[in-house]
Amino acid sequence: MTIRYITSSAPADTLSEKVLGQIRREFGAEVEPFTLHLPVPELLAGVWIAVRETLLAGSGSRDAKEVVAAAVSSLNRCPYCLDAHSIMVLEASGHDYSDALADGAPEQIEDTFLRDVAEWAAATRTPGSPLLASPLFSSQDAPSFIGTAVVFHYINRMVTILLGSSPLPFTSGIPKKVAMQMAAWFFGGAIRIPKKPGASLELLPEAPLPDDLAWAEPSPVISAAFARFFQVIEKHGAMALSTEVRNAVHAAVQNWNGSDPDMHNLWCEEAIAHLTEKDKAAGRLALLTALAPWRVDKTIVRAFSSNFPGDDRLIAALAWSSFEAAKRTGSWL
Secondary structure, eight states: OOOTTOOSOOOOOHHHHHHHHHHHHHTSSOOHHHHTTTTSHHHHHHHHHHHIIIIITSSSOHHHHHHHHHHHHHHTTOHHHHHHHHHHHHHHHSSOOHHHHHTTOGGGOOSHHHHHHHHHHHTTTSTTOHHHHSOOSOTTTHHHHHHHHHHHHHHHHHHHHHSOSOSSSOOSHHHHHHHHHHHHHHHHHHHHSOOOTTTTGGGSOOOOOOGGGGGGTTOHHHHHHHHHHHHHHHHHHHHHSOHHHHHHHHHHHHTOOSSOOOSSSHHHHHHTTTSOHHHHHHHHHHHHHHHOGGGOOHHHHHHHHHHSOOHHHHHHHHHHHHHHHHHHHHHTO
């Protein structure tokens, strides 16, 4: 599948080769939500570590965490990730809940715990929801489930902007159901491979955990994973976006209540009004990525890239902006 806006193949890199080897072995294939990060190998490593140590190797059942990934993807209107993780739910649980997840109708899920998990995940953009105030998980399992939700709030934004509508060749009807069954079988072997927690941490150096990721603290492995991811996000975000742009986006995200912004873009223009014309192009991309990724189009991307060329800079700007919003949702959980 073509990755939008990426203009050249990423060069071979030792870190990327190590990460891709783990992805092939433990996830089952070099799928695009990971490989779109190849222009910045440290970001590829960071997102893999965050996904592996929560969704794949973290405590809690894999089927329930896949339900979180799919329900968050439905909430964020990311059909690609919704299809991908509905496939994983099918293989991990033995049941096809794709229609219930796609329709935002968790009450249709027969399994009581998976239904509760889906309802919790669907509330992760509703701060103050009673569903978020009533813990579904043990203190041991909570970082795995919260981490899965947070990393998919990140991934959904990247995928919405850079990938197509589905990893499947068919998008409806019986052909889609057959394709889902085949894909579930394909990934089944990797799902069943035992995964030792912490095995990916050696890919990136140790880093301190920031206060706004404190939900990860009960798990030494998951806190170490997200600390590493945060460190490379901040490093490359600072290289891609000016301090003024990052401050403007951070302020807007801190005032965000989880709802979709107004249809007009006045809120965006007001937030970046004080920036230089060059930084306004970066500010539009960053703000829309964080709060309305479905509005990022080729005009927005070309305006950014004409001022700040390079695939690595584009990926870094999108990653930093996506993680700002994902961190904010984590603070509500």
